[in-house]
Amino acid sequence: MIGTLLKKEFLIIGRAKNGILSMFVLMLSLIFIFHYALEKTAKIDQTTLIGLKWAVLFIISFVLISQSIWEERESGAYRINLVLIPGAAFYLCKSVVIFSVIAILQMVEILLFSIFFESFKLNVSALGDNLIFFLPGGLALTFLGVSLSLLSFSTRLKEMILPLLLIPLSMPIFLLGMEAERRLFTSKIYSTNSIVIVTALCILYGTLGVMLQDLTEAD
DSSP: OOOHHHHHHHHHHTTTTHHHHHHHHHHHHHHHHHHHTTTTTSSOOOHHHHHHHHHHHHHHHHHHHHHHHHHHHTTTHHHHHHHHSHHHHHHHHHHHHHHHHHHHHHHHHHHHHHHHOOTTTOSHHHHHHHHHHHHHHHHHHHHHHHHHHHHHTTTOOHHHHHHHHHHHTTTHHHHHHHHHHHHHHHHHOOOOHHHHHHHHHHHHHHHHHHHHHHHHHHH
């Protein structure tokens, strides 16, 4: 069953391949705008680039999650899933597939940052430093976005509830993730507490999503 679910989710993503291409163009456009507007007069420092990198992550995650949920809703598959598939399995499979795409986009984003910004150095060590908080942050954002998107199916304000709730609830992810990454690049010391906190956010939002999905299924 899990294999079938994952295949279905990848097929939904495949149907939205034009949307993924659009997201890549959007990401490239944002990075180019940041480069042209901010680095034209002076070289941007590393800590500022970390904030810009997380801002782009939020935008592409929001668009991808919204697009995937829209495909699910318009095809009518969501109602069928509620009847035939346990809510937790459906939620986790969708989150894993969406995160896999977001992770690829995160890699591309880091590569583009290294091309456009002189201060953003990319090597094996720097890549690990960029991903140690960035990937868990993307996973936590995926869990949160998918749970809120599925919750919006039960409301009449489907298009409004996701941005209204996602923006404030995602603030802990960005504040903790960005600050942990900034401390890593400034002090060159891995903070175990920061890694534990960001991982705890992944577990918290993932558990919350499973609970919300089970409650929705029960209703």
